Amino acid sequence: MANHEQRADALYRGGKVFTGTSEAPVEAAVAVSAGRILAVAEESELRPLVGPATEVVDLDGGLLAPGFQDAHVHPVVAGVQMARCDLSGERSIDGYLAAVADYAAAHPDAAWIRGGGWSMDVFPDGIPTRAMLDTVVPDRPVLLTNRDGHGAWVNSRALDMAGVDRHTPDPADGRIEREPDGTPVGTLQEGAMDLVGALVPVATPQEARAGLLAAQRHLFSLGITAWQDAMIGVFPGNPDNYSVYVDAARDGSLQARVVGALWWDRDRGTEQIPDLVARRRYGQVGRFNATTVKIMQDGIAENFTASLLAPYLDSCGCATANSGLSFVDPAVLREAVARLDALGFQLHFHALGDRAVREVLEALELALAANGANDNRHHLAHLQLVHPDDLKRFAAVGAAANIQALWAAHEPQMDELTIPFLGAERAALQYPFGDLARAGARLVAGSDWSVSSPNPLWGMHVAVNRTVPLEAPNASADSEPSRPFYPEQALTLAQAFTAYTAGSAWVNHLDHETGTVEPGKYADLVVLDRDPFAGPTEEIGDTKVVMTLLEGRPVHIAES
Numbered sequence: 001m002a003n004h005e006q007r008a009d010a011l012y013r014g015g016k017v018f019t020g021t022s023e024a025p026v027e028a029a030v031a032v033s034a035g036r037i038l039a040v041a042e043e044s045e046l047r048p049l050v051g052p053a054t055e056v057v058d059l060d061g062g063l064l065a066p067g068f069q070d071a072h073v074h075p076v077v078a079g080v081q082m083a084r085c086d087l088s089g090e091r092s093i094d095g096y097l098a099a100v101a102d103y104a105a106a107h108p109d110a111a112w113i114r115g116g117g118w119s120m121d122v123f124p125d126g127i128p129t130r131a132m133l134d135t136v137v138p139d140r141p142v143l144l145t146n147r148d149g150h151g152a153w154v155n156s157r158a159l160d161m162a163g164v165d166r167h168t169p170d171p172a173d174g175r176i177e178r179e180p181d182g183t184p185v186g187t188l189q190e191g192a193m194d195l196v197g198a199l200v201p202v203a204t205p206q207e208a209r210a211g212l213l214a215a216q217r218h219l220f221s222l223g224i225t226a227w228q229d230a231m232i233g234v235f236p237g238n239p240d241n242y243s244v245y246v247d248a249a250r251d252g253s254l255q256a257r258v259v260g261a262l263w264w265d266r267d268r269g270t271e272q273i274p275d276l277v278a279r280r281r282y283g284q285v286g287r288f289n290a291t292t293v294k295i296m297q298d299g300i301a302e303n304f305t306a307s308l309l310a311p312y313l314d315s316c317g318c319a320t321a322n323s324g325l326s327f328v329d330p331a332v333l334r335e336a337v338a339r340l341d342a343l344g345f346q347l348h349f350h351a352l353g354d355r356a357v358r359e360v361l362e363a364l365e366l367a368l369a370a371n372g373a374n375d376n377r378h379h380l381a382h383l384q385l386v387h388p389d390d391l392k393r394f395a396a397v398g399a400a401a402n403i404q405a406l407w408a409a410h411e412p413q414m415d416e417l418t419i420p421f422l423g424a425e426r427a428a429l430q431y432p433f434g435d436l437a438r439a440g441a442r443l444v445a446g447s448d449w450s451v452s453s454p455n456p457l458w459g460m461h462v463a464v465n466r467t468v469p470l471e472a473p474n475a476s477a478d479s480e481p482s483r484p485f486y487p488e489q490a491l492t493l494a495q496a497f498t499a500y501t502a503g504s505a506w507v508n509h510l511d512h513e514t515g516t517v518e519p520g521k522y523a524d525l526v527v528l529d530r531d532p533f534a535g536p537t538e539e540i541g542d543t544k545v546v547m548t549l550l551e552g553r554p555v556h557i558a559e560s
Contacts, residue, residue, distance in 0.1 A: 007051035009033050009552060013043045015059025016531050020066055020502045020516035023494035025533050030064055032523040035551030039519055062546060063531040065497070066515050067225030067524035068456040069504035071402050072348070072381045072446025074231050075219065076241040077149075079211025080203050081450055082218075085115025085144065088450070093122060093132065100144070101136040112200055113137055116145035117450065118153060120302050121412035127177050128153040130186025143200055145193070148451045150300045152193040159184050162196045171195070173266065173327055175303070189303045190325070208244045209253075216256055220556040222455050223526035223545040226257035228446070228508055230294055230348060230381065232283075233263030242283060242290065249286035255550055257287045257524075259508045261294035261348045266327045270336050277343065291509075292346040295336070296327055298356035301384060302417045306353035309387060312421045323355065330359045337363040342371045346509075347378040348402075354385040354429070361390055364397040373398065379444060379507050385422075386432050395440035400507050402444050403433055403499065405463035406452045406472065409485045433463060434489040443491075444507040445499035456500045457532070461541035463496040469541030493533055493540065523552035 008031035016025035019040060029043040039046055050056065081088075085103040090096050096118055104113050120126035133142050133155035141158035145151070159165070166182035174191030176184050188196060203211070219227065234240045242262075248254035260283060262276050276293055283290030299305025304312050307324040314320050328336070337360075340347060347364075351357045360380055380394070381402035394401055407414075408431035419427045437443055445463075447454040453472060461469045466484035484490070491499075505515025514524045527547040532540045548556040 006033055006038060006049065008038055008046070008049040008054050010055040010057055011046060011050055012057045012059055012064050012527070015062045015064060017517055018063055018065040018497060018533075019518065020498060021518065023492070025063055025531055030517060032552040035523055035553070037517060037519050037521050037523050040517055059527060061530065063528040063533075064517065065526050065528065066501040066505070066517055067526050067548065067550070068223045068500045069508060069510070069515070070219070070224050070227040070446045070449070070454060070456070071379070071444040071504040071507050072230045072404065073227045073449050073454060074149075075215035075227065075229060075449070076208055076212045076244055077231070077235070077238060078450035079213070079215035080207060080238060081116050082214055083207065083211060085113055086117050087115060087144065088117030088147065091119070091122065096122070097132060097136050100133065100142065104137050104140070111140065113140055113142040114144070114200060116149075117147050118144060119147050119413060120151070121416055126302060126417045127185055127187045130154060130156045130159060130184070133186065141199070143196055148300055148302075150190055150305070151303055152188045152197065154186055154188060154196050156186075158196050159186070162199055164195050168195065173325060175305075190299050190305050202239050205239055205244065208239050208241060209248060212241075212244055212248055213253060216254070217556075219256065219454060220548045221545060221558075223528070223548050224256070224454065224456065225524040225526070225548065225550055226505070226508055226510055226514065228259040228261060228292065228348065230261045230446070230448070231263055232260040232290055232294070242279060245288045245290075246283060246285050249288035252286065254287055255555060257508070257510055257514070258289070259292055260288060260290035261292040262290055264293055264295040264328070264336070266296065269332055270339060273336070273339060273343070276340070276345070280345070292348050293340050294348045294350070295333070296350040297333065297360055298327060298351065298353050299325055300352060301422065302413060304421065306384065307356035307359070308353045308385065309355045309358070310426070313423050315420065317423065324353050326356060326359060330363070333359060334363045334366050338367040338370050341367040341374070341376060341378075344374070344376060346376045349378070349380045350382060351380045352382040352384045354387045354390070357383060357386050358390055361393045361397060361399070364399055365393070368397050377507055377509065381446065383432075383436070384430055385426065386429065386436070388429070388435070391432065391435050391439035391441070394436065395442075400442040400444045400503070401436045402446055402507070403431070403463070404446060404448050404452065405433070405459040405496065406447065406468070407431065408433065408466055408489070409462050409468040410483055411468055414485070428486055430486065432489050433491050437491065437495060442503060442506065443495065443499040444503040445496070446504070457543045458541050460493065460496040460500065460532075463491045463499075464493050464537050464540060466490050471541065493537065523549055525549040
């Protein structure tokens, strides 16, 4: 019942409300006071809360919902890339090279040409060459990371400066793509990126802060009010984003609620744990809480570094000798997980291949046996391949399945660079969202931006339809919207909506204050231009954000 003794600061009426406490939106109005939800009820019941100073907002048939939360995202990196040579808007080799040439011409004093956002499927065999870049920038070093951050495209000047040639060995955690005589082609995979990346000038603290704030504005425009940054640490070309967040939280410019996942250095062992404890202690400021540790257990399938139980296939369909990489030795992983869990850290894993998923689940089982149940709320992200035998283990260890739904669709990188090298039987196990839900796993959702779009409504569209919205960057002229990607793994819209709201609020330890529209919770809300539950599922991705609210205050209002 509404408290009629208290007046509302705002009343939202004239639409439906997805409260998150039921599977379908309800006909209701929402009253907000002092940054919190005061009441959710029929408009007639809330009318006594309306006073002279109350703002009455007409939803115009739209939907009011909890603010979205991204459980796996890289805003500082994405924001900095937006200000550099950003290739994410192009979809051809000529387009990429023109963008690089334009950027170089516009920045004649830049010692390095830095940026990223290219897609592997644009290039033959997924491998861009140094010769391509040499045609547009022959005199300055160039390093451009691909859209997933697991590879870099470099020119000859960059390789020469780093001393990388046909005699340079591959690092243990990466690969130099080579010509037949061993000469580097110009693509560096995984840890091999550091061979050149170590020379790249680091963005200034001012550039990193500007990147964070630009990213925050963009995420607000998509209805996102909280997130988990999945990579807090120092990386080639970027300063320590820990300090960027702490400073922004301290001065109040960080408005969103953010959990920081402290990077586990895979070149070190458990001796780094005291450092992580110290960073956690000093990394809880304002709306930023560095209370998680991120462990990257494997790579990605497209460059054959995702860790698999059985080998990759070659172009002829025969088994190779390569089953991918486990970046952290399983024995070290088990010890680290048990110790970090005992210290109260949440653990956030990059686990894309089925062997990596199994290694992580086994480590969590041992930690549970050693330490007992707790409220750390561990989660495994990406989950491209999960062996059917492992589906029920998520619920058994209390770990969430952190899905990047936009990837679960037919698009060139999937159809040309992944499925042929997994084989039909194994490819059919990809992104098993439906099976995970049926096995009792808690679903949470993230984007991995700048790897892919952070638009939650596009992610929901794919989760439900298993096809890419035609507006999405990973769509192409060859996309086939009528051909769903293993549709038996589709989610309902309610399941997808919940993953992006209450699910991610749970994994961020924000569920007591956010994630649903209920009296007493923060008024972290999003207003949509329509009720996507009411229309065809094929139109979910057309839904737009009208307004985003943090504690009842608009942080984004769409231009009319």
